[in-house]
Amino acid sequence: MVRHNGTTIDPSATSGGPGWRASEVRAAWLISAPALITLAAFIVVPFALAVGLSFTNQRLISPLPTRFVGIDNYLATLGDPAFWNGFVNNVVFVAVVVPVQTGLALFLAILVNSRIRGRVLFRTVYFLPVVTVMAAAAVTWTLLLNPTGLVNAVIGVLTLGGAGPDWLGSTTWALPAVMIVSIWQGTGFQMIILLAALQDVPEELHEAAELDGAGSWARFLNVTLPGIRNGLIFVVTVTMILAFRLFDQVWIMPQVPGGPLDATRTMMLHLVETGFGEQAIGRASAVAVIFFGVVLVLTVIQRRFIREEGEAA
Amino acid sequence: MTARKITRLGQYLVMVLLAAFFLFPLVYMYVSSVKPDNVVLSDASSIRGFLPTPFVGLENYGDAIERASVIRSFINSAIVSGGIVLLGLVINSLLGYALARLRFRGRAFLVAIVIALIIIPFEALAVPLLYMSAKLGWLDTYHVQILPFVANPLFVYLFYTFFLNVPIAIEEAARIDGAGPLRTFVSVVAPLARPAYATVAILGFLFSWGQFLWPLMVTRGIDVRPLALGIGTFKTTPPVQWADIMAYAALMTLPLVIVFLLFQRLFVQGVASSGVKG
Numbered sequence: 001m002v003r004h005n006g007t008t009i010d011p012s013a014t015s016g017g018p019g020w021r022a023s024e025v026r027a028a029w030l031i032s033a034p035a036l037i038t039l040a041a042f043i044v045v046p047f048a049l050a051v052g053l054s055f056t057n058q059r060l061i062s063p064l065p066t067r068f069v070g071i072d073n074y075l076a077t078l079g080d081p082a083f084w085n086g087f088v089n090n091v092v093f094v095a096v097v098v099p100v101q102t103g104l105a106l107f108l109a110i111l112v113n114s115r116i117r118g119r120v121l122f123r124t125v126y127f128l129p130v131v132t133v134m135a136a137a138a139v140t141w142t143l144l145l146n147p148t149g150l151v152n153a154v155i156g157v158l159t160l161g162g163a164g165p166d167w168l169g170s171t172t173w174a175l176p177a178v179m180i181v182s183i184w185q186g187t188g189f190q191m192i193i194l195l196a197a198l199q200d201v202p203e204e205l206h207e208a209a210e211l212d213g214a215g216s217w218a219r220f221l222n223v224t225l226p227g228i229r230n231g232l233i234f235v236v237t238v239t240m241i242l243a244f245r246l247f248d249q250v251w252i253m254p255q256v257p258g259g260p261l262d263a264t265r266t267m268m269l270h271l272v273e274t275g276f277g278e279q280a281i282g283r284a285s286a287v288a289v290i291f292f293g294v295v296l297v298l299t300v301i302q303r304r305f306i307r308e309e310g311e312a313a
Numbered sequence: 314m315t316a317r318k319i320t321r322l323g324q325y326l327v328m329v330l331l332a333a334f335f336l337f338p339l340v341y342m343y344v345s346s347v348k349p350d351n352v353v354l355s356d357a358s359s360i361r362g363f364l365p366t367p368f369v370g371l372e373n374y375g376d377a378i379e380r381a382s383v384i385r386s387f388i389n390s391a392i393v394s395g396g397i398v399l400l401g402l403v404i405n406s407l408l409g410y411a412l413a414r415l416r417f418r419g420r421a422f423l424v425a426i427v428i429a430l431i432i433i434p435f436e437a438l439a440v441p442l443l444y445m446s447a448k449l450g451w452l453d454t455y456h457v458q459i460l461p462f463v464a465n466p467l468f469v470y471l472f473y474t475f476f477l478n479v480p481i482a483i484e485e486a487a488r489i490d491g492a493g494p495l496r497t498f499v500s501v502v503a504p505l506a507r508p509a510y511a512t513v514a515i516l517g518f519l520f521s522w523g524q525f526l527w528p529l530m531v532t533r534g535i536d537v538r539p540l541a542l543g544i545g546t547f548k549t550t551p552p553v554q555w556a557d558i559m560a561y562a563a564l565m566t567l568p569l570v571i572v573f574l575l576f577q578r579l580f581v582q583g584v585a586s587s588g589v590k591g
Contacts, residue, residue: 023493024415024493024494025415025416025417027415027493027494027495028411028415028416028417028494029411029417030495031407031408031410031411031415031494031495031498032407032408032411032412032423034403034404034407034408034464035404035405035407035408035464035469036408036423036464038404038460038463038464039427039430039464039466039469041460042438042442042460042461042462042463042464043430043433043438043464043466044430045441045445046438046441046442046445047433047437047438047441049441049444049445050437050438050440050441053440053441053444058444060443060444060447061447108331111324111327111328111331114324116321116324116325116328122328122331122332123581124574124577125332125335125336126331126332126335127573127580127581128335128336128339128570128573129335129338129339130519130584131519131566131569131570131572131573131580132339132566132569132570133522133523133540133541133562133565133566133569134523134525134541135523135525135540135541135542135544135562135565136342136523136541136544136561136562136563136565136566137338138544139544139547139558139559139562140338140339140341140342140559140562141338143341143345143353143354143357143555143558143559144338144341144357146354146357148354148357148358149357149358150337150341150357150358150362152358153357153358153359156358184334184335184338187335188335189584192581192584192585193584193585193587195585196585241434245434245436247436247525247526248525248526248541251525251529252544252545268436268526271436271439271440272439272526272529272530275439275440275443275530276440276443276529276530281440281441281443281444284440285440285441287440288436288437288438288439288440288441289437291434291436291437292433292434292437295432295434295437296432299432
């Protein structure tokens, strides 16, 4: 996901001298130990446990002994309409939010990258939602999206009296409402990453293209886009993963988490309801493994796809 | 007017409209937090929603403190976020340094592991972590909210790449003077790495302050619950008083906004460095 820029120094070649003595090797392990032990205890072990527990009937608190149940939890999950309901909502969310948010973030990055007065101020404003706690953003937007709230008032003015929907009370509009909040809150972060990528594109490339008579659109397609390819890959991947992690908003905004009528149910809500609500640790672990699989597959497919395109160019 | 000027004017217009989109919910939140409850909803559909009249001062903040124990939650959030950030700075930088500079068997393997761990989202670990925490009797504590987030592979990696690019000569001087790896790190390298520490501290604060899912699973009652969860208290205990909720939301957002406005450059650098470079 993260890559450094090739200018790394091989430590073994540059540490100089005769190398660390045995005592210093011990010191190396000693100073690595706190983080290594914590990483093992809170990432590696739980990850292994998620896989292991997903094949058992483990419950959070239960007098009954834990039993190996094979792939029952996976079959139960994949046969559960509630799971698919959540999965489909995640996919719809990804299909809308990833292109819209990436496009908007790129647009903002280009705007604040131009030599225009006040660009730092605009950058600050576009970034402010990122430092707004999601729970706070979610309740504020719940008020704004109230049937008689500000958003519908604006819609009324723009459509000359047309009525806006009851966003969070409607099975059609609840998910779009969640999308709006997510895009509002997430775009600034992606803008900064794309801005950094834009600033790394050598100015000479633009000048050369301009001398060759390329218009601004042609320069955008042939210089800017290829120049920020890595940044775009990162932004698209991260936005996708974040989209599959969607939880806070769908818990806070609707009257009932995931409502109305499961219109905003997500995979993560399903996981929390199963593991925390029903305390079915085994089944929830299966959901967690499936979730990780989805994230992993998306990342791999997408990276390969984009790399091939880059090689063909 | 030249075509160039018209283009520029158009760009400003677009930028201002976008600024309005990103700013108005925040303005609305802060304005509503100083208005009487009964007015917030009735003003919602007009421009009056952005005017702080009638003004009730900090009354709603007082209500929020009384009804939802804001102060308790605020302290809880500070303890949890502070613990995650401070402990994380120490152990992640130490590992990053060891991986970047010290020669020991297994180093390359550990670097690969750290990079691989970055892609595991916390949500994939939440259920087994809940199970582990329950088994250990850790529910409803501060440390159950802190420890899982202290070691962070992304932060280890950020420190690692930073230390790789620190000139080696400075450390060699210390080593010739007979300092061991830890002494060299503490007295020579860590002070040089102030920008890396600032970046990681800010990212850590940003990621931990508003946490919702994990504390929802491992805390009950208000004793150790962080701020973000308190918002739920309002929705489940009628009547829904929007002005109080807005005051609560405003308070919760304030620390991050202040830190952001003070250290804006570092924020921007931090976010950029969490992405791809080059």
